[in-house]
Amino acid sequence: MHKPLLTTQFLDRARRDYGSHEAVVATTGERFTYExxxxxxxxxxxxxxxxxxxxxxxxxxxxxxTHYQLEAAYGIMQLGAIHTPLNYRLLPEDLEYILNDAEVRAVIADYELAEKVEAVRDDVPTEVFISNDADATDGxxxxxxAVIDGVDPVYDEPEMDEADVITINYTSGTTGDPKGVMRTxxxxxxxxxxxxIHQDITDDDTYLWTLPMFxxxxxxxxxxxxGMGAKQVCTRxxxxxxxxxxxxxxxxxxxxxxxxxxxxxxxYYENHDVSTSGDADVRVAxxxxxxxxxxxxxxxxxxxxxxxxxxGATETGPLITSSDARRYFEDDSEDRFAVKKTQGIGYLGTEVRVVDEDGNDVAEDGQSIGEIVVRGNQVMDRYLGKPEATEEAFNDRVEGYYHMGDLATVDENGMVQIQDRKKDIIISGGENISSIELEDTLFEHPEVSDVAIIPAPSDEWGETPKAFVVPASGDPDAPGVSxxxxxxxxxxxxxxYKMVRRVEFVAELPTTATGKVQKYELREREWEDEDSMVGQG
Structure with a gap:
């Protein structure tokens, strides 16, 4: 039997089997059942x-x-429309690019964030604008x-196929232009x-939404x-x-x-006398x-x-590996830390490899470095309007695998561990920051002659952008700008979140014979006191 795999099935199951059970604790204090x-x-x-x-x-x-985001996602997908969640930390001009790129017809925005869309509404194709508090929203x-009040909950449900694109998630990628990751x-x-399965989600879970829904x-x-019928606690x-x-x-x-x-x-825990759990055991991913x-x-x-x-990555679902491999450690053993610090092994049905520049698997010795590539049913369909980027992402070193851009080793147990990044991406506090976008911005400053951006270690953010700047004056001791x-x-x-937080003035940048900046030398110097050249952001 073939039954189409549709995202709408998850809410269908929850309301059918857990309809009278509490589903959502809203930020407004309201509580809603799945029905x-x-x-x-x-x-x-x-x-x-x-x-x-x-x-x-x-x-x-x-x-x-908030509960509005959850309701909106299903309200959109039930029509076969494409759910396009937006990063609320972006600037209006970033949102303008995305709204045009995805040809967005309608926007549902929080009252505290709607001004970012309002600032560009005349420059986007959007026709419908809905806020969760119109009185508190300008424009x-x-x-x-009011939109849903008294509306008959009946709509024409279209025929949908599991191959239909149902959501587009935008990622910064390796350049300043966001890429629309098309997922079916x-x-x-x-x-x-x-x-x-891998996160052990069950119907008696209570899940706290600390991870952004976007x-x-x-x-x-x-x-x-x-779909599992668990309770969800929303946050602002x-x-x-x-x-x-x-x-x-x-x-x-x-x-x-x-x-x-x-x-x-x-x-907070170190400075306050607080309990870290209620009656339930807590697990955190x-x-x-x-x-x-x-x-x-x-x-x-x-x-x-x-x-x-x-x-994982936006393009891969995102999750593709887990270090939660309990046959390799005891829960109370000191050995568990060595395993949990790895990226681990692939999820069910997920083929994760580490390959050299010729596309061959590296030795499982914990020393040989290659790029992580992955093949699995959770990997994206393609990038929106970017066929060349899609082709490269799936066929750079080895054909038919998504290339993660992370350099890693594999140990004798098949555990993957990241060592460095192929891409010039900084991951600060969980957000991708393009070094190229930052460099382009600083190049616009009249006192900047040359610049290279790398990730620097940060106790707070894992990584933070650092700029090595060659001043227009040519003298790092008198740069003409602070x-x-x-x-x-x-x-x-x-x-x-993209702003440069550290600046070092230099007389010149290390380059190859052809003039390409050797960022690796800068990273190596910056991270010499760290265990690896990858932050914890």
């Missing part, structure tokens, strides 16, 4: 359809982790509650199945947690005190947290480069939480 969430999504589907939204139209959502915006019903569904649809948790931001209080009050059993968030929780061993030790031994380290002025210049021209 209520489903009906609200239905009414939004009907309202969007009345406003001309059809199958294949892109509808963007700009929202923190002509419809109110979410099939890729989203299989990824959700995989994380349900990040690859919350790592697929808007599907998996919903990250606050360590509130998180720990909520974990106790709501008996939270599962959350995701970037190393930056873990550090915030640890700092963190992604990318592993937190330092001291962080893992505190989280597990003092917080009493179980840490799962996972890895470090603070250059920092301010980047803050004024880019999203705040």
């Amino acid at each position: 209520e969430v489903g009906e609200r999504a239905d009414r939004l589907s009907a309202a969007l359809q009345d406003r001309g939204i059809e199958k294949g139209d892109s509808v963007a959502v700009l929202d923190p982790n 002509e915006w419809e109110d979410f509650e 019903h099939r890729t989203e569904t299989i990824h959700a199945y995989l994380i349900s 990040h690859v649809n919350g790592w697929g948790h808007i599907y998996a947690v919903t 931001g990250i606050d360590a005190e509130w998180i720990l209080e909520t974990i106790n009050e709501e008996d939270v059993s599962y959350l995701c947290a970037a190393p930056t968030v873990l550090n915030m929780l640890l700092d 963190t992604a990318g480069s592993a937190p330092p061993e001291a962080t893992i030790r505190t989280v597990e031994d003092e917080f009493g939480w179980y840490l799962k380290h996972v890895y 470090e603070d002025e250059l920092t301010k210049f980047t803050r004024e021209n880019l999203a705040s």
Whole structure:
């Protein structure tokens, strides 16, 4: 039997089997059952359809982790429209690019964020503007509650195929232009199945939304947690005190947290007498480069939480590996840290390899370095409107595999561990920052003659952008501009999280014979006191 894999099945299952059970604890203090969430999504589907939204139209959502974002996602997808979540940290001009690139027909935005869209609304193809609080939003915006109030929750559901694109997630990639990662019903569904298994999601879980829902649809948790019928606690931001209080009050059993968030929780814990859990055992997932061993030790031994380290990219679902391989460690053994600090082994049905420049697998000796490539049913369909970038991403070193751009080793147990990055991407606090975009911005400053941006180690963010600047004066001791002025210049021209936070003036940059800047030399010098040239951001 063939049954199409559709993202709408997750809410369908939750409302059918867990309809009367609490589904969402909203930031407004309201509590909704899955039956209520489903009906609200239905009414939004009907309202969007009345406003001309059809199958294949892109509808963007700009929202923190509120119940509106969750309802909007399903209300959009039930129409076969393309759910396009937006990074709320971007500037208006960034959003303008995305809204045009995806040809977005409607935007649903939080009242605190809508001004970013309002600033560019005359320059985008969007026709429908909905806010979750129109009275608190400047401009002509419809109110979410008014839009769905009294609407008959009946809409014309189109025929949908698992190969249809149902969501576009934007990633910075290796250049300043965001890439639209096109994901189908099939890729989203299989990824959700995989994380349900590997993240041990069950119907008695209470999940705390510390991970932004816009990040690859919350790592697929808007599907998996919903489909399993678990309870979801929404958030408007990250606050360590509130998180720990909520974990106790709501008996939270599962959350995701970037190393930056873990550090915030640890700092608060060290200075306050607080409980780290309610009645439920807590597990936490963190992604990318592993937190330092001291962080893992505190989280597990003092917080009493179980840490799962996972890895992936927007293009891959995102999650493709996990170091939660319990046959290789005992829960109370010191040996577990060596395993948990790796990126681990591939998810079910996921083929993860580390290959050299000729596309051959490197030796499993924990020393030989190659690039991570992956093949699996959760990997993206393609980049929107970028066939050349798609071709390169899937065929650079070896044909038919997505190339992660991370350089790694493989040990005798098949555990992958990142050593360095092929791409000039800085990952700071879980956000991708393009060094090229930063360099282009600084080149616009009249006192900058040449510049190279690299990731520098940061206790707070894992990595932070550092600029090596050759001043127009030619004299690093008299550059004609201060470090603070250059920092301010980047803050004024880019999203705040992308700003340069460190500047070093130099007489020249290291280059090859052909004039290419040797960033590796700069990184090597900057990271000489660290265990690896990869941060924990």
